[in-house]
Amino acid sequence: EEYYKHKASGDSTIVKLSDIEKDVRKTLREAGVPDSMIVVSELGNYRNRDMSSTFLMAKRLSATVSDFDQIERISDRLDRKGIVCFNITKIDNSDMGQYNRQGLKAALDAARQKAEFIAENEGLKLLMPYEIVETTNEPSMYSAFSNVAYDGGSGMENMRRIVRRYSVKVRYLFQ
Known part of the structure; x- marks a missing residue:
């Protein structure tokens, strides 16, 4: 101004x-x-x-x-x-593709662990996934950064982490 x-x-x-x-x-x-x-x-x-x-x-x-x-x-x-x-x-960030793959892999692993738990609890055998739908790979809906304050002397040490959320819907075949 x-x-x-x-x-x-x-x-x-x-x-x-x-x-x-x-x-x-x-x-x-x-x-x-x-x-x-x-x-x-x-x-x-x-x-x-x-x-x-x-x-x-x-x-x-x-x-x-x-x-x-x-x-x-x-x-x-x-x-x-x-x-x-x-x-x-x-x-x-040039590494964002790698971060996206890591997030998607973690979401798939979590879905598999949940399916394994359900199979074990119900006395079933987990066969394989038959449908995988990625429901989101977008950044979280809330602000991922804080402002950088000049006068308060707070600078970069008060930056918050970048948060990305991943979600998949996986349907498994059980026997």
């Missing part, structure tokens, strides 16, 4: 949105985020006119990063002046 830079003489000048954006984009590039992964997601500002008659322009940039190290570099280098919000909404 634009802000006023105060001079020693008592005067102040407005720091334009284009200057702030230029610095933010430079910081993102230096952290390894290419321009192609940065998009403008919102432009404008909503001010409560009862609180202040001053209207400052604001712009929201969304960037996709590939690892937590990039977030650390951005957080360490980003000039806080003119930044009113910094949220992590998405991290793309």
Whole structure:
């Protein structure tokens, strides 16, 4: 968001949105985020006119990063002046396919263990699965990240884990 830079003489000048954006984009590039992964997601500002008659322009940039190290570099280098919000909404990871397979395997193993328990309890023999339906491999519906707080000094040590949930419906043949 634009802000006023105060001079020693008592005067102040407005720091334009284009200057702030230029610095933010430079910081993102230096952290390894290419321009192609940065998009403008919102432009404008909503001010409560009862609180202040001053209207400052604001712009929201969304960037996709590939690892937590990039977030650390951005957080360490980003000039806080003119930044009113910094949220992590998405991290793309090149290992996500492997994580998805591991999650699916764990869900299949859990289904098999449950079927083995049922077979043993009922005096049946577990033969083989005859239907497997993956019911979800999406991230959990609740927020997977917390905000990175600047002023509280809390930084990355307060990040929460990324949580993904996997579910399968497996029907087994029993004898």
